[in-house]
Amino acid sequence: MTHYDLVIIGSGSGNSLVTPAFDGKKVAIVEDGIFGGTCLNVGCIPTKMFVYAAEVATTVRDSDRYGVDSTLDDVRWRDIRDRIFGRIDPISDAGKDYRVNGPNTTAYLGRGTFTGPREVSVDLPGGAETITGTQVVIATGSHAVAPDVILRSGVPFHTSDTIMRIDRLPRRMAIVGAGFIASEFAHVFSSLGVEVTIVARGDRMLRHLDDEIATAFTELAVKQWDVRLGRHVVQASGDATQVRLGLDDGTEVEADLLLVATGREPSTLGLGLEAAGVATTDDGRVRVDAYGRTTAEGVWALGDVSSDFQLKHVANHEARRVAYNLTHPDDLRPFDHRFVPSGVFSHPQIATVGLTEQQARDQGFAVTTKTQMYGDTAYGWAMEDTTSFVKLVADQRSGLLLGAHIMGPDATTVIQPAIQALTFGLRAADMARGQYWIHPAMAEVLENALLGLDLPQHPV
Numbered sequence: 001m002t003h004y005d006l007v008i009i010g011s012g013s014g015n016s017l018v019t020p021a022f023d024g025k026k027v028a029i030v031e032d033g034i035f036g037g038t039c040l041n042v043g044c045i046p047t048k049m050f051v052y053a054a055e056v057a058t059t060v061r062d063s064d065r066y067g068v069d070s071t072l073d074d075v076r077w078r079d080i081r082d083r084i085f086g087r088i089d090p091i092s093d094a095g096k097d098y099r100v101n102g103p104n105t106t107a108y109l110g111r112g113t114f115t116g117p118r119e120v121s122v123d124l125p126g127g128a129e130t131i132t133g134t135q136v137v138i139a140t141g142s143h144a145v146a147p148d149v150i151l152r153s154g155v156p157f158h159t160s161d162t163i164m165r166i167d168r169l170p171r172r173m174a175i176v177g178a179g180f181i182a183s184e185f186a187h188v189f190s191s192l193g194v195e196v197t198i199v200a201r202g203d204r205m206l207r208h209l210d211d212e213i214a215t216a217f218t219e220l221a222v223k224q225w226d227v228r229l230g231r232h233v234v235q236a237s238g239d240a241t242q243v244r245l246g247l248d249d250g251t252e253v254e255a256d257l258l259l260v261a262t263g264r265e266p267s268t269l270g271l272g273l274e275a276a277g278v279a280t281t282d283d284g285r286v287r288v289d290a291y292g293r294t295t296a297e298g299v300w301a302l303g304d305v306s307s308d309f310q311l312k313h314v315a316n317h318e319a320r321r322v323a324y325n326l327t328h329p330d331d332l333r334p335f336d337h338r339f340v341p342s343g344v345f346s347h348p349q350i351a352t353v354g355l356t357e358q359q360a361r362d363q364g365f366a367v368t369t370k371t372q373m374y375g376d377t378a379y380g381w382a383m384e385d386t387t388s389f390v391k392l393v394a395d396q397r398s399g400l401l402l403g404a405h406i407m408g409p410d411a412t413t414v415i416q417p418a419i420q421a422l423t424f425g426l427r428a429a430d431m432a433r434g435q436y437w438i439h440p441a442m443a444e445v446l447e448n449a450l451l452g453l454d455l456p457q458h459p460v
């Protein structure tokens with residue numbers, strides 16, 4: 001049994017825990033999947049590379065509106081796919097190689113299971129090997145789940161893990177789910193020429209967002225895709241070439257390929273958490289305190305397996321804090337989850353941070369809101385945009401922003417000053433008139449939204 005100063009289970013965000021503070025110490029990284037985890041291999045990075053290609057196709061298709069005639073001659077799916085993974089796969093391989101052959105780390109490429117406090121057994125081709133750690137970090141992430149009705153039917157389906165590697169584009173794709181992944185892949189595949197049908201159990205897509213954004217996005221979604229709102233799949237059949245979904249209103253969806261995008265669960269199954277003395281929350285996450293400590297002495301957790309958020313910037317933040325805390329027991333730094341932003345890279349793009357209007361009202365703030373159309377500011381006007389907007393939620397008592405919700409071009413970039421204002425407590429009026437805004441940049445839509453809030457504004 002080999003002992004390490006640090007044992008990390010999961011090579012996604014966990015891989016970044018090996019800071020220079022561990023130089024000269026012994027670190028083990030246990031990984032049973034693709035090295036580098038979800039974001040790099042099957043998450044943020046490849047999806048956004050596909051989104052970029054989709055944006056290019058959309059721009060070509062819509063260009064005549066601006067007097068630029070063009071035709072989309074072809075979409076070379078395999079070339080798009082191979083360019084993307086031709087760049088990603090070597091990064092994963094190099095990361096693995098560095099941990100296998102690099103300094104002060106030992107990579108255990110197999111499944112890790114706790115067999116006791118800070119004791120992990122790893123399933124390796126040559127047999128199980130047990131290692132122990134002075135400290136252990138659980139960074140096992142999450143995995144896609146599918147509804148029982150689909151699992152029971154035996155119908156073949158894809159998840160985000162496999163859909164990006166398919167060999168050819170289907171003519172028709174059915175997507176079950178109406179959240180982040182459904183919205184992003186609907187954009188990618190429809191832009192590349194696939195007919196997309198979405199089965200959404202709610203009355204809107206992206207229901208977790210501010211009502212105004214979810215409603216406006218859904219209105220645009222139904223114009224681009226066949227969206228079956230408020231429908232449940234009750235029956236599924238088919239094979240690798242054709243799928244048929246029966247819905248609860250008696251209608252059917254026929255497609256050549258099925259993508260299931262119905263959420264992700266923390267990966268704790270088979271981890272042996274009981275043997276480790278690690279407790280979980282009611283919704284199945286590893287329970288951690290504000291510093292990333294689990295209920296077991298010397299065992300930490302971060303990222304999707306324990307976090308309230310399944311977002312890479314949150315996993316990265318938690319990894320930075322845990323990395324610090326591992327080596328600074330007398331100066332622990334808590335996670336900061338006050339203002340976690342997120343983006344949906346669909347068409348249109350969405351970005352959001354802070355409270356929705358409803359949440360702000362429920363929490364008793366003196367709520368004022370402003371919805372500012374992109375088209376009423378110079379850059380949006382130049383684009384002849386009629387659907388994009390910024391919605392701000394603020395508190396009349398403090399003059400502070402409470403939330404920002406944006407749907408439109410570059411929303412994930414336009415929102416950044418609002419994230420900064422929320423985080424550092426900058427009052428909306430100071431933000432609007434206490435700095436220059438580049439004219440006539442897209443961000444002026446945020447400036448105008450701030451000026452439109454019913455708050456005492458700067459006189460000049």
Ligand SMILES: Cc1cc2nc3c(=O)[nH]c(=O)nc-3n(C[C@H](O)[C@H](O)[C@H](O)COP(=O)(O)OP(=O)(O)OC[C@H]3O[C@@H](n4cnc5c(N)ncnc54)[C@H](O)[C@@H]3O)c2cc1C
Pocket residue numbers: 009010011012013014030031032033034035036037038039040042043044045047048110111112113139140141142160181267270271302303304305309310311312313314315
């Ligand atoms: C399609 C998709 C798109 C996304 N896009 C974005 C985005 O644009 N922006 C964003 O912020 N977030 C995005 N996310 C979410 C983001 O990818 C995750 O929040 C993030 O990757 C979680 O990191 P992690 O380190 O917690 O887990 P992971 O990166 O999943 O790492 C966990 C690792 O642990 C390994 N593992 C699990 N169990 C064991 C075990 N018992 N033994 C050994 N190894 C084990 C797994 O194989 C995996 O490699 C996306 C997710 C998906 C699926």
Ligand SMILES: NC(=O)c1ccc[n+]([C@@H]2O[C@H](COP(=O)([O-])OP(=O)(O)OC[C@H]3O[C@@H](n4cnc5c(N)ncnc54)[C@H](O)[C@@H]3O)[C@@H](O)[C@H]2O)c1
Pocket residue numbers: 146147148176177178179180181182184200201202206261262263264309310311342343344345
């Ligand atoms: N741009 C990004 O930051 C990004 C992109 C992709 C994924 N992610 C992360 O990955 C996570 C998983 O993405 P996701 O889209 O799978 O989850 P999600 O929670 O965003 O959406 C899940 C969808 O599936 C539906 N659903 C759930 N169970 C169902 C069932 N049994 N039958 C029918 N519909 C059902 C929900 O109503 C919802 O519409 C997200 O929560 C997000 O944090 C982030």
